[in-house]
Amino acid sequence: MATQEQDFLALVKQINLLDMNLTLIDWDSHTNLPQDGASFRGELTGYISGQELALRTGTAMGQFLDYFAAHPTALDEKGQQVLRLVKKDYDLNHDIPAEDYAAYQQVVSDAQQVWEQARVAQDFSLLQPYLEKIVAFKKQFIPYWKRGQATDYDVLLDQFEPGMTVVQLDPIMATLKAGIQKIQRTLATRGTQPRTDFMSRAVPEAVQERLVRATVSRLGYDFKKGNLSRSTHPFTVALNRGDARITNRYGVHDFQMALLGGIHEAGHGLYMQNFNPDYDYTPLADAPSMGLHESQSLFNEIFIGRNAAFWQGEYGRFQQTTGDIFADIDEATFYQGFMATKPTMIRTEADPLTYPLHIVVRYELEKALFNGDTTVAELPALWRQKYQEYLGITPANDTEGILQDIHWAGGDLGYFPTYLLGQIYAAQFYHTMSQALPVTDILASGDYSQITQWRKDNIHWFGASLTPQALIKQVSGEALNPQYWLDWMTATFENAYQVPK
Amino acid sequence: MATQEQDFLALVKQINLLDMNLTLIDWDSHTNLPQDGASFRGELTGYISGQELALRTGTAMGQFLDYFAAHPTALDEKGQQVLRLVKKDYDLNHDIPAEDYAAYQQVVSDAQQVWEQARVAQDFSLLQPYLEKIVAFKKQFIPYWKRGQATDYDVLLDQFEPGMTVVQLDPIMATLKAGIQKIQRTLATRGTQPRTDFMSRAVPEAVQERLVRATVSRLGYDFKKGNLSRSTHPFTVALNRGDARITNRYGVHDFQMALLGGIHEAGHGLYMQNFNPDYDYTPLADAPSMGLHESQSLFNEIFIGRNAAFWQGEYGRFQQTTGDIFADIDEATFYQGFMATKPTMIRTEADPLTYPLHIVVRYELEKALFNGDTTVAELPALWRQKYQEYLGITPANDTEGILQDIHWAGGDLGYFPTYLLGQIYAAQFYHTMSQALPVTDILASGDYSQITQWRKDNIHWFGASLTPQALIKQVSGEALNPQYWLDWMTATFENAYQVPK
Structure with a gap:
């Protein structure tokens, strides 16, 4: 029985x-x-x-x-x-009354349509009433959801990053803001601006796809347990650990986007291909949080894909696959150009050093909406003000400003911080791994299997059986610590910008 | 309410x-x-x-x-x-007892695995006990299924081709057997054997796929309502009339397989893209029978794809798309080679003239199993005997003989005749359409929209709202009549083989 x-x-x-x-x-x-x-x-x-x-x-x-x-x-x-x-x-x-939840879902569905129209019209005011309704619904639902969190915004954070709070995030954001500004000052005053003209050279899409396939295979993504398709925006889905699919996009004059995009998605895929089989058909076959999921894609994209040692090994293969397109560019020049950093208006086009500032803006706005007294109507002005203050640039219109992301229209409030947490988790994992393995030598060798195995044994295998806090503690021996991120970024960008020691 | x-x-x-x-x-x-x-x-x-x-x-x-x-x-x-x-x-x-049906499904599932092994071993005796069980289950189920049919085999036929009986099929098979032999004799004695060496010239797969896409588009297959992928065996599925997908395969040295295969599947797809929208979300959005479904793929493949008038219009485009591969082959030579007929061991590789003989063999064996006294054990010998008698060739082993099709191992007994009925329906439709439209001129013009519209208005739109008998009567004014098939094949092959009038 x-x-x-x-x-x-x-x-x-x-x-x-x-x-x-x-x-x-x-x-x-x-x-x-x-x-x-x-x-x-x-x-x-x-x-x-x-x-x-x-x-x-x-x-x-x-x-x-x-x-x-x-x-x-x-x-x-x-x-x-x-x-x-x-x-x-x-x-x-x-606990949410069914009719309220249905009404909320309808608003979210409508809002995403309206978001498209508002982008075309470059006019946030079209979206505003929908976003106001979404925020009102969230505020109505929060009491049902609350399980001892100190603030309302903590309740939303917890849905994407269980256990995460503003008490933890506020100092992380402050540390990063200050640290990034310091690195930027160093690069501006003591660094050498890299040559980047060759970064937009035409590379046929089929060649880019071949590059991506070969690179992600070497990085452990297993095509027996997944496949690579094309889509408008790259994404990864896992039906199960035997079927974790990635997609990518290609632009002839932007090989970096395709290459890093593919490597990023393959990091998600690698995670999902390597769960403990005992977790099949349960919610344990998942990452413990969105931030940890993102940690594995960003580990691939940033801490491997933008690592000087990685390009030591890869650049020869890259040149071979791309024929004579980069024949006149030596490895050092290539890597320096690959690592150029510059504030961008659009989050998804940001380099890893300036990326966190995009998240700081969104975090501060979301927090103010739920824990402060900002209104939806005030968001566009706040957005412009903060972009000017943190990134030194101001969007010319709402489409390249507050309308650039679909998340809020989709009801995903409290989600953005997970992108940043992903970077911080990844940096901490990378630091721990560097103490266990000769990472630089492995990266330069082109055989990454020891790294893949370490990630599987220490992270992937556990799925969602541990909380985010328990996993980071188990792997690294300490709680989440943004200093590893700052240290890596400082060293990496000072190297790429040839800052004298 | x-x-x-x-x-x-x-x-x-x-x-x-x-x-x-x-x-x-x-x-x-x-x-x-x-x-x-x-x-x-x-x-x-x-x-x-x-x-x-x-x-x-x-x-x-x-x-x-x-x-x-x-x-x-x-x-x-x-x-x-x-x-x-x-x-x-x-x-x-x-009505079938659930445990019996489950046991049957298990046998069918096992039998398909064993079929693969038996093919590798070239040994029907491995499959024999499974096929015996399948036949025994069918014989056990037939009394539950019987709704006034005269014979047991009629019950099976009715599941794929509602209303079809051996009383109708026996004379059709006899007519075709005799008619095909007559055509073959004429071609052998009075025809000119076509040149076929160029049919195996290398055509890159990408070029073949481009050919298929362009051709099936012109033949009315709508890529807004479907797509074309690759698979080991070509097939068509319709999720709904807005999403009727086709697949195809490509072999560098067999452009004809890819081209006719794609055109064939697009015929199925065209059918399913054009059902009356009022039938959405009901079983009316389907063909009335497997034979009628097949009639639309075969209409495309044979009555258009092997039509001399069609190639009058298409060959220039074909030459353009294939570059200089066929520069030395004129249209008449090409068409004659395209139409070469020769008995093959494998059904799916047969040309349209010899194809019915493969079905006759299978029909006679299935009928003998259910309405006669043949046993499964006797099938291989009967198979060899009938192939020699009707096609003049004998398989060297079971894999190229009785093991070539998965249908019986999959429990599909009574299915094969629908492939042949598809050809006969298609011929009758073509004949009727030729009386309403200047078909030869339309085919030669390269603009096939009138043909597409006629098929939609007269056939596709009705879905499964009519019985097969009612549909063929409504379209052509008479019951199924194999003479149209024989007439078309006689004229077409005599033309291709340059038989003097």
Whole structure:
């Protein structure tokens, strides 16, 4: 006879299968869906999502949660880890009145359409009433979601980065702001501005794709457990650890975008290909947080992809694959150009040194919306002011300013900090790994398997069985510490800008 | 308040959405699934299939069928058409004891694995016990399925080609056998054997794919409602009329395979892109039978793709797209080589003239299994004997003989005749269309839109709202008649082989 635990895991498996199904549908919608299939696709997604939500928040799940609350020893260790995640999800979704949640979803759906129109019109005021409704709904839902967090914004942070708070983030943001400015001053006063003209040389898309395939394979992404397609915006989805797919985009005059984009996505893919098989068909086969997920893509993109030692080994292969396009550019010149840093208006086009400043702006605005007294109407002015203050540039219009990201229109408030946390986690992991392995030698050798194995053994394998705090502590022996990020960026950019020691 | 009809159609829509979902999963499994995703994919397919079968054959559906049997006027015309199809499916699946059906499905699943092994071993005896079990299950199920059919084999035929019987098929097969032999004799004695050496010239795969895309677009396949991918075996799936996808394969030295294969699949796709939108989310958005589905792919492949008038218009474009590969081959020489006919051991490699003989063999064997006294053990000897008698060739081993098709191992007994019926339907449609339109002129012009429109208006639009018999009668004014096929083949091959008038 099946135990309660077996029945519970069977229900969890059904939810997991529906999630797998929704992931496939989503991937297909961004890679292969014909134009006229869109309305049918909406119906399909709605139907399967409804089935999935009904299982996650339905009576059967409620009964399991009640039972295991009363019988905590009825679950083994894995069962308890699953329960922790399932219960958090249930609590998040179960208490909100269904009609309110449906109304919220409708607003979010409308807002994303309006966001597109507002971008074309370069006019935030079109989006404003929708964003006001989204913020109002969030403020209405926060009391249902609150589980002891100190501030309202902490409740939102917790949904993407469990346990993260403004108490932790405020000093991190302050440290980074000051540290980045210091590095920028050093580069401006004592560094050599790199030559960058060759960075826009034409590289055929097929050659770029070949470069990406070969590079991400060497970096451990396994094409037996995934594939590489094209899409408008690069993304990664995992149906399961045997099927973690990446996509990429190519621009003839921007090989760096394709190369770093592909390496970035392959970092996500690598993570998802290497979960403990015991976690199959459970929510344990996932990263513990969005920040940790991002840590693995950024580990690839920044700490490997922008590492001087990596290019020592890779540049010969790069030149071979690109024929004579870069025949006149030596490795040092190439690497220096590759590492040029300069504030950009658009977050997704930012180099890693200035990237955190884009997040600081968004973090301060979100925090002010929920913990302060800013209104949605005031956001565009605040946005311009902060971009001028932190990045030294002011957007010419809302489209290259506050309308550049879809996140807020999609209801993702409290999400942006995870991008920055990803960089900080990655830097800390890189530091720890450097103490265990001769990383520079390995990178220069072109055989990265020891690095892949270290990441798998220390990070990927554990999936979501540990909290973010427990994982970073287990790997590095300490809590999250932005100093590793600052140290790496200082050394790396001073090297690339040939700052005298 | 919702009526019974609205509730019924809502249930039918749920089934349709799950079918759409299964179609997407199936397409993905053949085009993009990574190797290590296979076992997860099996679980997903099993789960969603189970959900779908439960709706099709469950209590709610049974209650609707009872209600509408007692209240026939509670449905409008469309509702009644849907009911007819849904009821047939329900009856087919509901009466079989569940454990027997599960056991049958297991045998079919095992048999397909064993079929692969038997092909490698070139040994039918490995498959024999599985095929015996499949046949035994079918014989056990036939009494449940029987709805007044005269013979057991008619029950199987009806599952793929509703209403089709051996009484109709026997004379058709006899007519074709005799007619084909007559054409072959004429070509051998009075025709000129075409030059075919250039048919294996290397054409890069990318060029072949470009040829296919351009050609099927001109033939009405709409890339806004579909896409073209690569797979081991070409196939078409329709999630819905806005998303009818085709796949193809390419061999450098076999451009004809890719070109005719793509044109064939696009015929299926064209059909499914043009159903009456009123049939969305119902089983009416389908062909009335497998034979009629195949009629539209074969209409494309044979009656257009092998038409002399079509190549009059196309050959210039073909030469342009293929660069100088065929610069020394004039249109007449090309067309003659394209039309060379010769018996082949493998059905799927057969030209249209000899193709029916492959079906005759399979039809006679299947009929003997169910309506006669042949045993599975005797099939290989019968196969060899009939291939020698009808095609003049004998397979060297089982792999190029009786093991060449997966259909029987997959439980598809009674399916093969639909391939032949597809050719006969297509010929009859072509004949009718030729009386309404100046088909030869249209084909030579390169603008095929009138043909596409005629097919849509007369065939595609109606979906499965008519029976096969009703559709062929409505279109052509008469019942299925193989003479149109024989007439077209006689004229076409005598032309290609330059038989003096």
